[in-house]
Amino acid sequence: MSDYVKSFMEELVAKNPAQPEFHQAVEEVVESLSLVLDRHPEYRANKILERMVEPERVIMFRVPWVNDNGEVQVNRGFRIEMNSAIGPYKGGLRFHPSVNLGILKFLAFEQVFKNSLTTLPMGGGKGGSDFDPKGKSDNEVMRFCQSFMSELFRHIGPNTDVPAGDIGVGGREIGFMFGQYKKLRNEFTGVLTGKGLNWGGSLIRPEATGYGSVYFASEMLATKGETLEGKTCLVSGSGNVAQYTVEKILDLGGKVVTLSDSSGYIYDEEGIDREKLAFVMDLKNVRRGRIKEYVEKYPNAVYTPVDPEKDYNPLWDHKADCAFPSATQNEINGKDAQNLLNNGVFAVSEGANMPTNLDGVNIFLDNKILYAPGKAANAGGVAVSGLEMSQNSIRYNWTREEVDKKLHNIMKAIHNTCKTTAETYGTPGNYVNGANIGGFLKVANSMMDQGIV
Numbered sequence: 001m002s003d004y005v006k007s008f009m010e011e012l013v014a015k016n017p018a019q020p021e022f023h024q025a026v027e028e029v030v031e032s033l034s035l036v037l038d039r040h041p042e043y044r045a046n047k048i049l050e051r052m053v054e055p056e057r058v059i060m061f062r063v064p065w066v067n068d069n070g071e072v073q074v075n076r077g078f079r080i081e082m083n084s085a086i087g088p089y090k091g092g093l094r095f096h097p098s099v100n101l102g103i104l105k106f107l108a109f110e111q112v113f114k115n116s117l118t119t120l121p122m123g124g125g126k127g128g129s130d131f132d133p134k135g136k137s138d139n140e141v142m143r144f145c146q147s148f149m150s151e152l153f154r155h156i157g158p159n160t161d162v163p164a165g166d167i168g169v170g171g172r173e174i175g176f177m178f179g180q181y182k183k184l185r186n187e188f189t190g191v192l193t194g195k196g197l198n199w200g201g202s203l204i205r206p207e208a209t210g211y212g213s214v215y216f217a218s219e220m221l222a223t224k225g226e227t228l229e230g231k232t233c234l235v236s237g238s239g240n241v242a243q244y245t246v247e248k249i250l251d252l253g254g255k256v257v258t259l260s261d262s263s264g265y266i267y268d269e270e271g272i273d274r275e276k277l278a279f280v281m282d283l284k285n286v287r288r289g290r291i292k293e294y295v296e297k298y299p300n301a302v303y304t305p306v307d308p309e310k311d312y313n314p315l316w317d318h319k320a321d322c323a324f325p326s327a328t329q330n331e332i333n334g335k336d337a338q339n340l341l342n343n344g345v346f347a348v349s350e351g352a353n354m355p356t357n358l359d360g361v362n363i364f365l366d367n368k369i370l371y372a373p374g375k376a377a378n379a380g381g382v383a384v385s386g387l388e389m390s391q392n393s394i395r396y397n398w399t400r401e402e403v404d405k406k407l408h409n410i411m412k413a414i415h416n417t418c419k420t421t422a423e424t425y426g427t428p429g430n431y432v433n434g435a436n437i438g439g440f441l442k443v444a445n446s447m448m449d450q451g452i453v
């Protein structure tokens with residue numbers, strides 16, 4: 001760690017105590033950016049990085065609601081408006097009991113770089129609540145979403161801040177929040193993305209993050225003359241990102257052998273084919289069940305529950321070629337990264353945000369495998385959200401083929417930016433540096449143009 005990174009991080013940690021995920025996300029970026037800051041002293045003089053780690057605005061609020069038993073519940077709501085140098089704040093809402101200020105600040109910080117990489121005009125933000133949708137009735141989820149939006153609506157708008165989904169926030173939750181926003185504002189605008197197709201949504205938005213992560217992996221493989229055809233892949237998660245990651249891997253001739261949720265994972269040596277994927281989609285999106293039920297339906301597969309005593313995740317300890325972590329942050333530690341390498345994995349594309357901790361990242365980089373950090377590999381979701389905003393503005397819907405083609409081209413462009421930027425800064429093949437520096441430059445230059453604000 002250079003002296004600059006060390007003193008920057010010391011100050012950040014002292015100023016933002018008890019936010020380990022935020023520290024981790026910033027440290028990874030600052031390590032890469034020291035290469036740029038040495039070449040461009042003007043960024044340092046203008047304290048661009050010091051400004052970028054300070055959110056432009058943080059909104060934190062009470063979300064009271066009443067459950068089906070008539071009991072009053074109180075959750076906490078957040079919106080982090082991180083950076084608006086290149087466009088309105090844009091980023092998802094996460095509903096999960098683990099949500100806190102530090103986690104949302106890490107996500108908002110990553111989002112700024114990711115959105116910049118998409119080539120679309122979007123600033124960065126993130127929000128959510130410690131509300132847990134699991135086990136709640138549709139009516140409870142609706143009452144919570146309405147209460148959440150009854151405060152959030154005054155801070156967002158189609159030209160100010162445009163939230164989307166994330167963990168625990170899918171089409172159902174976006175619908176309830178959009179309905180409440182429309183009622184309070186008395187206007188029909190594209191204030192949220194991930195909307196239903198009948199009321200302003202874009203085709204391919206549900207598929208975008210998973211498809212995009214697989215498109216990115218294909219671009220990386222192509223640099224080695226490889227494709228996904230015949231490759232065995234490990235996928236974690238079983239939500240939105242994981243499901244469409246599996247679908248696109250199947251389209252491209254690969255084989256997927258794992259899926260997980262927060263209770264455990266399944267290993268299906270025969271491969272998760274389209275019929276099995278349809279079962280998982282129904283299980284997770286309609287019946288809202290647990291991945292464990294997969295082995296009841298397909299008894300040749302093996303279910304392994306999470307063991308908190310283990311210092312590694314056995315999902316990453318199977319023979320494979322490629323890995324697509326698509327559940328949550330820090331699901332791959334140093335030991336998991338080493339297990340992946342020992343099992344023959346040579347390409348990792350992060351559908352989730354920051355699924356690999358810093359030890360794991362360093363192991364991937366030291367071993368020079370094809371490793372795509374989330375802010376590049378999973379940018380397809382927000383990219384199609386950006387395309388949803390464009391379609392809302394022109395009041396027109398593009399076809400499935402048009403949106404998919406634009407998504408594919410955006411993922412190719414992001415890959416190209418990461419690859420060439422890494423080369424320009426003397427670290428060829430290092431997609432972490434490529435993504436961090438590529439994302440940073442556009443935002444930094446815009447901030448320089450706009451003065452000290």
Ligand code: NDP
Pocket residue numbers: 165166167168169209237238239240241242260261262263326327328329351352353378379381382
């Ligand atoms: P979903 O809520 O649809 O699915 C999340 C999946 O991850 C579920 O299978 C969930 O299991 C599992 N999971 C959540 N928390 C944990 C945990 N602490 N430990 C183990 N498993 C966990 O979310 P998404 O698929 O939308 O999001 C997945 C990841 O992708 C997140 O990191 C998100 O930030 C990122 N992402 C999502 C985008 C999008 O467009 N949706 C865009 C870019 C990134 P369970 O059901 O048990 O909770």
